[in-house]
Amino acid sequence: MxxxxxxxxxxxxxxxxxxxxxxxxxxxxxxxxxxxxxxxxxxxxxxxxxxxxxxxxxxxxxxxxxxQSDIFVNGDHYHEQLRKYPYYSxxxxxxxxxxxxxxxxxxxxxxxxxxxxxxxxxxxxxxxxxxxxxxxxxxxxxxxxxxxxxRQPRYPLLQHFLGWEVETKSDVFDENSFILMDFDETYRTGIAFMYVLPWSSNSALLEYTIFSQSPEELSVYEKKLELYLYNRYGIKKLEYQIQRVEFGKIPMTDxxxxxxxxxxxxxxxxxxxxxxxxxxxxxxxxxxxxxxxxxxxxxxGKPAPAPRSQRRFRNYDLWLLQIIHDHPQEALDVFRELFKNNSLDEVFRFLGEESNIRQDLKIMASVPWWPFFRAIWKTKNSVFSF
Ligand SMILES: Cc1cc2nc3c(=O)[nH]c(=O)nc-3n(C[C@H](O)[C@H](O)[C@H](O)COP(=O)(O)OP(=O)(O)OC[C@H]3O[C@@H](n4cnc5c(N)ncnc54)[C@H](O)[C@@H]3O)c2cc1C
The missing domain is CATH 3.50.50.60 (FAD/NAD(P)-binding domain)
Incomplete structure (x- = not known):
């Protein structure tokens, strides 16, 4: 060496x-x-x-x-075919x-x-x-x-989650369709949802995920996972085995x-x-x-530094962070309308920053306007420096 x-x-x-x-x-x-x-x-x-x-x-x-993907929000269920953007793990x-x-x-x-x-x-x-x-x-x-x-973050948020990889005694999962978000409307201090990656009809990774300012005690995620397995799939503790645990804490910051x-x-x-x-x-x-x-x-002969997103995408991120940080209940309304009015392919194109301005405007017009107007006002001194 x-x-x-x-x-x-x-x-x-x-x-x-x-x-x-x-x-x-x-x-x-x-x-x-x-x-x-x-x-x-x-x-x-x-x-x-x-x-x-x-x-x-x-x-x-x-x-x-x-x-294929499923999204559950406020009692609505959207089953989506991904024609352009398959989802990989x-x-x-x-x-x-x-x-x-x-x-x-x-x-x-x-x-x-x-x-x-x-x-x-x-x-x-x-x-x-x-x-x-x-x-x-x-x-x-x-x-x-x-x-x-x-620059220090103005709306410091974390995405924190606990995942259980489970094997069940009976076939309960639809292995062809993952659950991108199944929102937990009872969670108040941030946005919370279940994310389910089914490996087969009897094994899956389920993650209880929260966007908020600080992580919870481990028992909070565990109780939610246990309850979800019972409420969504009708399986009790003795009917599944936890094969692996995955914990994550990812900063979502501006x-x-x-x-x-x-x-x-x-x-x-x-x-x-x-x-x-x-x-x-x-x-x-x-x-x-x-x-x-x-x-x-x-x-x-020189390496390229990490590229930054285009300014308009940085602004959309900033506005959404402000809404989740300061008004999580309104953020839930934003997600509901986003999934109701757009296909998941369109949402992925937008979140992957591959959309053009016309497509962005369609997305923006499909969600409640008031939280965004307020976010634009609150961040007005930052958007151009961001
Ligand atoms: C549990 C989890 C799940 C995630 N899932 C997704 C996902 O589904 N999709 C997605 O897009 N992103 C996901 N992310 C976010 C992101 O993609 C990952 O965090 C990714 O691993 C970041 O890559 P990285 O190379 O920056 O850091 P890492 O992959 O963490 O690599 C850093 C490496 O540095 C080494 N290291 C650190 N300090 C030292 C030291 N002092 N000396 C020597 N070695 C050191 C570590 O051992 C590690 O191998 C996830 C993050 C987590 C934590």
Whole structure:
């Protein structure tokens, strides 16, 4: 193992491994790469889902794909056919195993399991310090440390959830259709809903998900999951087994992230601000950023910083955050009208930031206008700086 590389990837999670994969598939041309993580054993602790029109990267590790979805809100039920945007799920363990195996066999890649202690850089070199020593590179790509924020969030929200992967004695799930949102109208201090990914007719991942300012005690999510399994599927505690638990806490914020951690040390993934503020979805944006980094390294010899959303999408996110943060009950009305008046394909196109202005206006005209007028007024000093 050398102490000097062309590229170092610090953090081998979703974004670090994605970039490493894109780099080796673009042809490294003799460039040497080091991938460092505190733990290189693949773990099944995250289920990444996303929608995409084109065939996605990592198609070989897709765990399940759905083209139907159900949404339940205020007593209404919408069963949706996804004609343009299928919904995919990938297990973090399968993704990590597949990529780490490829990296392990690559002659120009070294893998190192060690906690990263420090990252720094200057005009010429990026530097990494870890328990195993000091390393230098032309560029370091990091997802280990939170970067400085150019602006603190005004409406700090979290998406927090507890998921149970259950196996049931009887066949209760419709394996062809996932439940995107089954709203819990009894929840008052934020927006709460159940999210169900059915793997088969007798196994599924169910996540009780809340958008609010702080996480709940574990027992709150557990009670909701238990109650939901009984109310929606008629199954009692002894009729299912919990195979796996998944907990998540994803910031949904309007803060502005610095793209660089230090000179020549580029932020990746959640640390680069790639999480969509109003939804928490990050995975697909990570893949797009990896592609852009590799393209710009090949073209200019320099990596592309994480792209920011177009201003109008940043404003829509900001308005929705304001409504969820300050008026969660009205946010529920917004979601109800959104799903009532638009197909899920249209909603995914909008949330994926692939819609044009005319399509955005159709979406905006389909939801209650008052919460948005107020949000525009409340954020009027921020929208142009956002
Ligand atoms: C449970 C969960 C489910 C999610 N589901 C979805 C989803 O369905 N769809 C979606 O789009 N987004 C989802 N997200 C959001 C987002 O996609 C993930 O958080 C994603 O993993 C972010 O990728 P990342 O590379 O930024 O961070 P990570 O994947 O967390 O990778 C960071 C890596 O850095 C390593 N590391 C950290 N500190 C150090 C250190 N000091 N030294 C060495 N290594 C270090 C960690 O071990 C880890 O491997 C989910 C998030 C969570 C938590």
């Amino acid at each position: 050398s102490d000097t590389y062309d590229y170092i990837i610090a953090g081998a999670g979703s974004s670090g491994l994605s970039l490493a994969w894109h780099l080796i598939h673009a042809g490294l041309d003799g460039k040497k790469m080091l991938v460092v993580d505190q733990n290189l054993t693949p773990t099944n602790d995250k289920t990444w889902c996303f929608w995409q029109k084109e065939t996605p990267s990592f198609a070989e590790v897709i765990h399940k794909k759905w083209t 990938i297990r973090s363990s399968n993704y990590s195993s597949a990529i780490l195996n490829e990296l392990d066999q690559h002659p120009d890649v070294d893998l190192l399991e060690s906690p990263v202690l420090e990252l720094s850089g200057d005009e010429m070199t990026a530097k990494l310090k870890c328990n195993s020593g000091h390393f230098k590179a032309d560029y370091i790509f990091q997802s280990c440390f939170s970067p400085s924020l150019k 803060s502005i992230h610095d793209p660089w951690y230090a000179p020549r040390v580029l932020n990746l993934g959640a640390n680069a601000g790639l999480t969509k503020p109003s939804t928490g979805y990050t995975f697909r944006r990570i893949q797009e950023h990896s592609r852009k980094i590799v393209e710009s390294l090949i073209r200019d």
